[in-house]
Every structure is written in C-alpha cells, then in structure tokens.
Amino acid sequence: MSGAISFTVQLTAAVTAGESRSLCRRAEALGYAGISISDHFSAQLAPIPALAAAAAITERVRLGFNVLANDFRHPAVLAKELATIDVLSDGRLVAGIGAGWMTHDYHATGIALDRPGVRIERLAEAVTILRGLWGEGPFSFAGSHYRINELDGLPKPVQKLPPILIGGGAPRVLGLAGRVADVVGIALDNRTGAVGTHTWQSARVASTHDKLSWIAKGAEGRANPPRVSVRVLHVAVTDHRARAAADFAESAGLDADEALSSPHTLIGTVGEIVADLRSRQQTLGLSDYVVSQSALDTLAPVLAAI
Template identity: 30%
Template sequence: MRFGLFVPQGWRMDLVGIPPQQQWGAMLDVARHADAEEGWTSVWVYDHMHTVPEPSEEACHEAWTLMAALAATTGRVRLGQMCTCMSYREPTYLAKVAATVDVISGGRVDMGIGAGWYEHEWRAYGYGFPGAGDRLARLREGVDVFRQMWTTGTATLAGEHYQVDGAMCFPRPLQGSTEGFGGSPRNGIPVWVAGGGERKTLRIAAEYADATNFDGSPEGFEHKSAVLAEHCAAVGRDPGEIVRSANYNVVIGRDAGEVEQRLADVSERYRRAGLSEEAARGQAESLRTQPLVGTPEQVAETLQGLERLGMTYFPEAAFDTSGIELFESEVIPALGG
C-alpha cells in the first residue's frame, strides 16, 4: 500500500490562526516533510475556492497555483489534486496547465478529476450549477480532451459541452511516453477519476482512469470495487489496471486520551473560524465516526482490512505534524509502506 497526504491549504479551515504571510511556509513544510520521508509517495491539494463546512473569510488557496509551486519546491513525491472540478476550467486550458506543471515537476503530476459538487461555490463564482447529468457529460468529454492533448499533442472534439478544433499542447507532459500509473501502457499524465456514482462516474473510470478514489468504508469500498469491475468487463478492460484508493481525515493518538484531545482541538479550530459551538462540535463528532480515528494499532488494523479488499493507495489529510509523524512511524511500517 502506498501513502500520500494533503497539505493544509485552508479548505478544511486548517490554516486558522496562521497569518497569511506564513501560510505558504506552513504548506511547504508539510510537503517537504513528505518529500524527505520515504514512507510518503505523494502530496495532494483540494480544488476549492470556499471553505467547508461553510463558506467563510478564512484562507482557501487555489489548487493549481499550489501545484505549480509544489512542483518547483519538491523533488521526489508525486503531486495530485483530489480532485479538480472539470467545469471550473476549460479542459483544453486545464490540459495545458497540467502539462506545464508536469514539466516543472520532472514528470510527477497526477490529474485528479471529477464532476464537482459544491453548489455554493459554483454559483458564487458564476459557473451556475448544471444538473448531475450535464456535469458528468462534461467530465467525460473533458477527459477525452486530456487524453488527446497529452498523447498526440492536439485535440479535436465536437462535443455537446466542449467544441475543440486542433488545440495544441506542446510541450507534451514528460510522462507522455511512460507507462500509466496503474501499470497499463496509457500515455500521458495519470488520470484519477474521483467519485462513486455507479451508473456514470464509475463507467467513465472504467473507460479512462488510471486510478479511482471513492468510498473509504470497508463495506462501501468493496461494493464500489465490484461495480467498477462490472464496468471494466463491459468495456473490455482489466480492472487490475486501475488503482483503487480512498482518502480519510485521520485522527490518530498514542492512546484514547490523546485521540480525544485531538478531536477537541479540531472543534476549537472551527470555533476560532467563526462556527457556532454546535457546528464546531458537530465537525469533531463527525470525525469520530470515520474509519481512521484511533490509536496506531486501530488505524493499522482498519487499513489492513481495506488492503485485503484491494485498496492500494491512501492519501491522508494532514492537520498537524505530530499526527503525521506518529502515522509514518507506526502505521506505514505495519502496512509495508
């Protein structure tokens, strides 16, 4: 099993209390820590403009600007987003941006891509909020554009949502002549199709994805994996070519008391960001019910069970370096990472 972590970019209000002039340094410290520790294979960002669980005036840094900065300041780990919203940028432009960042990074970019969901953010930025069918159709057409531009250097598409006429992408990504992330001979930047929609999203994943990211509960992960395999059979693809992953909000402590203290710290951070007492407490309580909350032994046991179900990649959400260090010293070795 391979492990990645998210830099604290603010979307989950994880930069509260850090002055703006120090926020990039806080993000870079986490990324460079991962770059220096062999147990981590990647660092990740979110593609959002407004914070959750509700929009606020707290910092939320833009994903692809961070991708370029991380490409220039790290040297080993892969760089991804979980996940880029297709409709926030034209796919031709996004393919060009990703190719440029891939060159800057020396060929270390993973393209996480999805249909998008955060309605408040969509409307606030003037994107409207089309129905799920239209958002998924844009996802399918956009991924088609990516593949064309990255593998041939040009793209043409007379789609329902995107009309492309010979858009060029030079230089192509450095990964354009290497094996795909999942071991398949698929040229270009590895594509992670995120989301668990069983009728359309996982079908798109079966057709185009090098990797997926969906439900991280043991039951949900097993079910989504089975649905993905059915779609792969329908399109004539080996499901073993596709990496299956999930991401979690990890709350880890050496004992139950330390876990409780970390949950209390989460609640306090949300209060400082302006959430009501009830809402801040609710955020901590929602974390309590997630799969990877507990001691290193408990977290490792859960991940070992998921590994037996076929999970091979796991990005961890990073909120403080002590939790990261505990995870890498006691959990990663237990999983053979």
C-alpha cells in the first residue's frame, strides 16, 4: 500500500481559550490533517463544545472524536449535536464513537457499567440511529436498547453521511467496526478498564496483526473496507534511537525491539521515523495516526518530510 500518511492531533489537556485557539490554528498551519479529542471525566475539555469552538477558528482540518463514549449520551441527542458540528465546520466532522471502557468514568459518575457485550450491542444500535437520523425524512428504530419514533433528525449534516470512526482494541468491538465503520481507530487493549503497564503488552506488532485480522473478518463482504488509524502514545524525536527505545521499553514492560516496532510509538531521528512510517504503511497498511497535543511541534519536521 502507498499514498499519503496523515496525522491528527488529539487535544489531551484543558487549556485557556487563547491557548486552545493557538493550538488549533498551529495544527492547521503545520499540516495536520485533523484535530480530535477523547471523552473522559478528567481534566480535558468537554469534547463536543471543544470541537464546536475548533470549527469556528479552523478552515481545513477534519474535526473528530477519538472517541466519544456511547453510554454518556443518547444517540438521538448525539446525532443532533454532531450534525450541528458538521454544519458549523462546513462538512469536516469525523464522528468517532466507542463502547466506553474506563471504569473510573462509570463509577465516579454513577453511570451503569454493563458487561462489554451489552455495551457493544448498544454501540451497534447507536451507529444505526446516527446514520438513520442523518438521512432523509423521519426515522424510526426499535432495538433492544433504544427506540426512535418518527424523528426527523435536524439539522441535516453538510456531508451526506459523516464518516463514523469506531475505536477499540478487543475482538468484538473491532469486529463490529470492521462491519459498520468508515474508519477504525486501533487502541491498546483496555478490557481491564484502566491504563497500566499491562496495557502496553497489546502495543506489540503481533497484537496489531491480531487487531487487523479482527477488523478484516468483520469487513468480509464489504466493497469498501474501512480505513484504519492508530493512536500513537509515545513520541521521541531523537538522535539516540536505541537509548530512547530502551528507556521507554523499560517503563512499558517491553523490550527495545518491541518498542521500536510498535505502531503506537514513533522513536528516532526524523529520517528514521519516516522510514518506520513507510514500512508500516507497506507491511500493515497503516497510513493514519493520532498523536497527543504534546507532540504537536515535536512532529512538525516529520510532517514536513513525508
């Protein structure tokens, strides 16, 4: 596989209004393809108003979520809010959604944390509802978790159907993503509900092959399989690649080779990182990456070189 390699920058920390405007404008000026935000009850900005604000101060970048937790909003409400962002951005929305996973989010808020299978069933129904309400005319739906009764979803998005990204790192959710998503966001395996050293075990390239196979199995029979994006969680632009890889590997419970080959890391000189990106594009079919806002300027030379 060949073609353009793209980067989206993820807003990961709350900032002032001025800092937010500066960050979004700089991302666009540096050549990032998109701006995204996740959905947790932490210090980050609330995702939907944050992207609405980003829509007002940018002109080119795609605006997305990586990802919204489906359990936090009814899909009928979400359909309207996302369509509004698509209107305000003149058709730049990427509707990223997932089943929800972080135990603390659920326990702290009192939102019911159902077993994964139930959450994934709800996610599948929510995707159907989003597309139904973005389509023409009134829409009805009777599922196991949601009911919609002759609701005409207004406003309609500028895009006929905004692309839906489903994110996850486990077999069932990635199988669903393969079946119904336009884009699949590969994450680390978060089935324990918390982030720790154990999480990085699923960053190995062998685990990525497993995840790609789950997506491919879900996508069997589709004329246009989904694109795949990867969340990059460690960036080090350095002349000391081996040392940086060894230091990170120790903290993540990996060996240095595993740290370097993981698609969730970018470690080395600009040239070495570009070579890694090209190699992953050829061997894994990966072209789209999401990086944290802390890497915005660090990766600027890489964006200029690809």
